[in-house]
Amino acid sequence: MHEHEHPIAAPATALAPSAISVIRCSGQDSIELVGQLFRPADPFLHAPGHTIHHGTLTGTSGEAVDEVMVALFRAPMSYTGEDSVEIYGHGSPAGVRRILEALYEVGFHPAAPGEFTRRAFINGKIDLTRAEAINDLVNSQTLEAHRLALDRLGGGVQTAVEAVRADLIALMAQIAIQLDYPEEDTGEITLDDNLLADCAERLRTLAASYRRGRLVQEGVSVVLAGRTNAGKSALFNMLLRQDRSIVSDLPGTTRDYLEAIVDIAGMPVRLFDTAGMRSAGLRSVGEPIEEEGIRRSHVVIAASDLVLYVLDATDGMSDEDRHRIAEIHAPVVLVWNKTDLTTAEPPDGAVPVSALTGSGVAELNERIFLVAAGDGGAAAVGDGGCIGGASPSGVVIDSARQHHLLTRALESIEHTRASLGRSMPADVLAVDLQDAINAIGEITGEVATDEILDTMFGSFCVGK
Amino acid sequence: MHEHEHPIAAPATALAPSAISVIRCSGQDSIELVGQLFRPADPFLHAPGHTIHHGTLTGTSGEAVDEVMVALFRAPMSYTGEDSVEIYGHGSPAGVRRILEALYEVGFHPAAPGEFTRRAFINGKIDLTRAEAINDLVNSQTLEAHRLALDRLGGGVQTAVEAVRADLIALMAQIAIQLDYPEEDTGEITLDDNLLADCAERLRTLAASYRRGRLVQEGVSVVLAGRTNAGKSALFNMLLRQDRSIVSDLPGTTRDYLEAIVDIAGMPVRLFDTAGMRSAGLRSVGEPIEEEGIRRSHVVIAASDLVLYVLDATDGMSDEDRHRIAEIHAPVVLVWNKTDLTTAEPPDGAVPVSALTGSGVAELNERIFLVAAGDGGAAAVGDGGCIGGASPSGVVIDSARQHHLLTRALESIEHTRASLGRSMPADVLAVDLQDAINAIGEITGEVATDEILDTMFGSFCVGK
Numbered sequence: 065m066h067e068h069e070h071p072i073a074a075p076a077t078a079l080a081p082s083a084i085s086v087i088r089c090s091g092q093d094s095i096e097l098v099g100q101l102f103r104p105a106d107p108f109l110h111a112p113g114h115t116i117h118h119g120t121l122t123g124t125s126g127e128a129v130d131e132v133m134v135a136l137f138r139a140p141m142s143y144t145g146e147d148s149v150e151i152y153g154h155g156s157p158a159g160v161r162r163i164l165e166a167l168y169e170v171g172f173h174p175a176a177p178g179e180f181t182r183r184a185f186i187n188g189k190i191d192l193t194r195a196e197a198i199n200d201l202v203n204s205q206t207l208e209a210h211r212l213a214l215d216r217l218g219g220g221v222q223t224a225v226e227a228v229r230a231d232l233i234a235l236m237a238q239i240a241i242q243l244d245y246p247e248e249d250t251g252e253i254t255l256d257d258n259l260l261a262d263c264a265e266r267l268r269t270l271a272a273s274y275r276r277g278r279l280v281q282e283g284v285s286v287v288l289a290g291r292t293n294a295g296k297s298a299l300f301n302m303l304l305r306q307d308r309s310i311v312s313d314l315p316g317t318t319r320d321y322l323e324a325i326v327d328i329a330g331m332p333v334r335l336f337d338t339a340g341m342r343s344a345g346l347r348s349v350g351e352p353i354e355e356e357g358i359r360r361s362h363v364v365i366a367a368s369d370l371v372l373y374v375l376d377a378t379d380g381m382s383d384e385d386r387h388r389i390a391e392i393h394a395p396v397v398l399v400w401n402k403t404d405l406t407t408a409e410p411p412d413g414a415v416p417v418s419a420l421t422g423s424g425v426a427e428l429n430e431r432i433f434l435v436a437a438g439d440g441g442a443a444a445v446g447d448g449g450c451i452g453g454a455s456p457s458g459v460v461i462d463s464a465r466q467h468h469l470l471t472r473a474l475e476s477i478e479h480t481r482a483s484l485g486r487s488m489p490a491d492v493l494a495v496d497l498q499d500a501i502n503a504i505g506e507i508t509g510e511v512a513t514d515e516i517l518d519t520m521f522g523s524f525c526v527g528k
Numbered sequence: 529m530h531e532h533e534h535p536i537a538a539p540a541t542a543l544a545p546s547a548i549s550v551i552r553c554s555g556q557d558s559i560e561l562v563g564q565l566f567r568p569a570d571p572f573l574h575a576p577g578h579t580i581h582h583g584t585l586t587g588t589s590g591e592a593v594d595e596v597m598v599a600l601f602r603a604p605m606s607y608t609g610e611d612s613v614e615i616y617g618h619g620s621p622a623g624v625r626r627i628l629e630a631l632y633e634v635g636f637h638p639a640a641p642g643e644f645t646r647r648a649f650i651n652g653k654i655d656l657t658r659a660e661a662i663n664d665l666v667n668s669q670t671l672e673a674h675r676l677a678l679d680r681l682g683g684g685v686q687t688a689v690e691a692v693r694a695d696l697i698a699l700m701a702q703i704a705i706q707l708d709y710p711e712e713d714t715g716e717i718t719l720d721d722n723l724l725a726d727c728a729e730r731l732r733t734l735a736a737s738y739r740r741g742r743l744v745q746e747g748v749s750v751v752l753a754g755r756t757n758a759g760k761s762a763l764f765n766m767l768l769r770q771d772r773s774i775v776s777d778l779p780g781t782t783r784d785y786l787e788a789i790v791d792i793a794g795m796p797v798r799l800f801d802t803a804g805m806r807s808a809g810l811r812s813v814g815e816p817i818e819e820e821g822i823r824r825s826h827v828v829i830a831a832s833d834l835v836l837y838v839l840d841a842t843d844g845m846s847d848e849d850r851h852r853i854a855e856i857h858a859p860v861v862l863v864w865n866k867t868d869l870t871t872a873e874p875p876d877g878a879v880p881v882s883a884l885t886g887s888g889v890a891e892l893n894e895r896i897f898l899v900a901a902g903d904g905g906a907a908a909v910g911d912g913g914c915i916g917g918a919s920p921s922g923v924v925i926d927s928a929r930q931h932h933l934l935t936r937a938l939e940s941i942e943h944t945r946a947s948l949g950r951s952m953p954a955d956v957l958a959v960d961l962q963d964a965i966n967a968i969g970e971i972t973g974e975v976a977t978d979e980i981l982d983t984m985f986g987s988f989c990v991g992k
Contacts, residue, residue: 076548077542077546081542084541084550086548086616150548152550158669159665209622
């Protein structure tokens with residue numbers, strides 16, 4: 065426990081100009097090594113943990129590199145469980161680079177992606193579900209995604225699966241007793257099938273939350289298509305305007321009414337307006353080249369998860385519309401726009417909206433979520449405009465790894481129950497039950513190999 | 529001194545997914561207000577300054593918003609000189625937004641750009657030259673720019689100008705005595721003209737460093753132009769390859785061999801390859817549209833600070849080249865490329881290089897800097913490949929504000945000296961000398977109005 069590994073350092077904030085940048089250091093001798101570069105070194109080197117010090121960070125030849133604050137943390141009271149230092153400098157990419165160079169010169173190694181969190185796991189500070197939640201939290205694009213990740217960070221998944229695992233271990237003990245005392249063998253295995261069924265049900269509910277979790281965390285891309293003047297841009301603007309909870313534009317996203325990220329029922333949706341696209345690619349130099357824009361639209365539509373095909377309700381659906389819709393491979397939601405101007409009946413399955421007044425937009429959002437989820441039955445819009453599908457405990461998972469292991473555990477439990485029904489011998493039941501216990505153990509990291517850890521933490525950012 | 533103003537809060541790190549995000553809080557009751565949202569509140573609320581605490585940041589209704597570390601600083605031992613708190617959360621834009629909302633609900637105001645630094649200035653923690661250096665430091669794009677900004681943050685400019693100001697005040701005292709005791713008036717003002725000349729010289733040297741400072745801090749845009757097959761792309765790649773000290777790509781910059789930031793003699797240069805531009809605008813959809821690419825090249829060339837016109841030494845300069853060069857309005861550097869293939873004499877003023885072997889590239893870099901500086905005499909490449917032009921103290925300024933005030937002070941000193949030479953009365957000398965003293969006082973902020981501060985801090989980022 066609380067091993068001291070070789071010292072590592074990495075930037076923990078984005079390499080962009082900002083007020084403050086943070087560099088994280090952890091491992092064997094990390095306080096002493098930073099002390100070689102920090103002036104005044106003396107109160108810092110012998111200070112208690114959880115104190116913060118003002119001074120100058122220097123290079124190895126003593127030249128000032130930045131004016132900084134440094135916080136020190138003494139094992140095991142730190143994020144990693146090791147001795148650690150955090151350096152708060154001016155938010156200058158150049159400064160961060162100079163500080164890192166100095167740290168590497170005195171003996172720090174560049175941290176691998178997720179290495180700080182991996183050490184926290186190895187030192188028993190967090191389980192794997194919390195480690196994954198940290199990554200989700202950082203990458204959450206909507207407030208709903210952030211809320212769900214925070215629940216997992218609080219131990220929601222860990223608590224739920226460890227409770228099931230404890231029950232399964234108790235059941236295993238029942239089998240073990242009967243294996244250990246075969247002389248008492250009545251030919252009939254005594255095992256609480258109700259408890260087994262309840263365990264399966266709890267895992268099933270958690271596994272079922274995966275679809276919602278993934279949609280809320282990952283999001284989908286949605287393209288607006290339709291004839292000129294159907295009101296695509298008006299609808300695009302309406303979907304942007306009613307959005308109150310998107311947290312930030314993704315890097316590279318320009319809110320130029322061509323492409324934007326909007327929050328639809330807690331799900332980050334990358335929304336494209338093909339009307340805007342007609343000219344956007346060439347806008348900076350003047351005249352648009354119309355054919356080029358149309359070709360670009362086709363590329364975007366082909367790559368999308370869902371197409372909103374906008375119809376003008378005052379004009380109806382034409383053969384051209386039917387032809388265009390037939391060419392789209394992605395799921396299509398028909399939007400019957402301009403209901404403020406006409407009472408014409410929409411075609412089958414079309415969602416009546418008015419991009420002008422906003423009427424019908426809430427229903428459209430719900431439809432988008434349901435089609436994105438690929439299953440109108442399992443998910444439903446719940447409280448606060450957010451989509452349902454959480455487990456009764458409220459915990460929602462989004463990890464493909466966890467979902468895979470839950471599925472494996474479920475299969476093993478169902479095998480056990482089937483064997484029990486067919487009065488199979490105790491050792492057969494034990495094998496399946498043990499596999500369920502192991503699968504759940506892998507979820508939290510109770511059972512973990514280097515390979516599992518390499519895969520998991522490899523997807524983290526450096527500095528995490 | 530150390531006033532407590534109303535509490536302010538702002539993000540201090542970029543709103544991008546990262547390991548850690550920092551939110552800065554300062555002002556009256558800021559510790560108590562954060563305490564309303566931080567669990568456990570108790571050790572935190574009564575802890576000494578410069579301590580750091582682990583816990584949960586909640587919303588006003590008590591729900592967890594993030595797991596955080598909070599550092600508290602007690603006045604006057606803080607960045608602003610006020611009671612302050614820094615919150616280190618997970619680097620999630622969604623989380624930062626939720627935390628800020630909670631902070632605003634309990635009474636924090638959103639901080640104006642540069643407001644933390646403005647308060648640091650008002651509370652006497654730093655002068656205006658250091659405040660400007662903080663902004664420069666954050667925005668420095670090369671290691672050289674970072675180094676020069678750090679010198680200014682260390683007080684290089686402040687020390688230099690305050691020494692001059694002290695000398696001028698001493699000279700003012702000489703005049704004042706003669707004004708106060710007119711009965712001793714000999715008709716001749718006694719004033720140390722050598723000292724006056726020395727003051728002017730020191731200010732002049734500092735003012736002269738402005739050109740270099742501005743180039744290193746701001747940089748220039750340079751376009752590669754020339755006929756097809758002259759070797760533009762090869763030269764572009766060579767300029768990228770030999771670059772060892774650029775600190776980061778600017779936002780939006782893709783190193784796709786179309787546009788890149790390179791460090792030329794400490795100066796950040798945004799380099800455009802018009803050859804790459806031919807197809808880049810439309811690359812994502814397949815075939816390039818050649819005419820469009822050529823039109824885009826012309827737009828980029830027209831907006832550039834300098835054009836490198838690349839000639840193929842094996843082919844010489846053609847009438848087409850002369851025609852194209854004549855059309856360029858920006859300063860042009862002729863590059864005589866492919867010297868590895870021929871010993872042909874370059875045209876007048878052309879720099880012979882081989883983009884293949886790298887021969888001549890150092891000379892080309894120097895020429896780029898000198899032409900960018902607009903003066904081959906004043907600036908010269910000095911130690912370590914960096915361009916000279918620093919004052920003897922090594923301090924280099926980059927602030928237009930400081931340069932303007934230095935120029936005003938210089939003019940006033942020269943007026944004073946001229947009046948002295950013409951034996952003008954003491955009160956005439958006093959007016960000019962006082963203006964020089966005032967101008968220097970404005971540089972450090974010894975003399976500052978709200979208007980000056982509004983202009984200066986308005987260019988800062990929020991959270992600084």
